[in-house]
Amino acid sequence: MDASTNDSETPGRRLERYMKSLFRRDGVKDVTDLAKKAGISRDTPYNWWTGETVPRSGEMVKVARELNVPVDHLWAAYEGRPIAPEISADLLDAIEDRMRRAFREELRAVLDELRGSGPGPEGAP
DSSP: OBTTSOTTSOHHHHHHHHHHHHHGGGTOOSHHHHHHHHTSOTHHHHHHHHTSSOOOHHHHHHHHHHHTSOHHHHHHHHHTOBOOOOOOHHHHHHHHHHHHHHHHHHHHHHHHHHHTSSOOSTTOO
């Protein structure tokens, strides 16, 4: 999600939109459920969203933990910064494997060329 998509939104409304987008994904029914699970007052998120109060770090950490996102994602939404996508360990492993295979194939081709068993440089007789 790009938290900066609507420049006319207040910081609180951007945070509200982002947090609510995470509710169902993480088994949170509503704000009351989130507050109960995070151990914060039910009014706390509403106060952030309406601009009555500014989020405090400790509360944001608790909310982030319950929503299964890095706390920086909540701050990015609040501040209107783009939220960096998370890359899973499985995806990183797959990328690394693909890069290793491509490197080995390229290395073999270069070695074959140097040994004279593969095609020569382009334009060579």
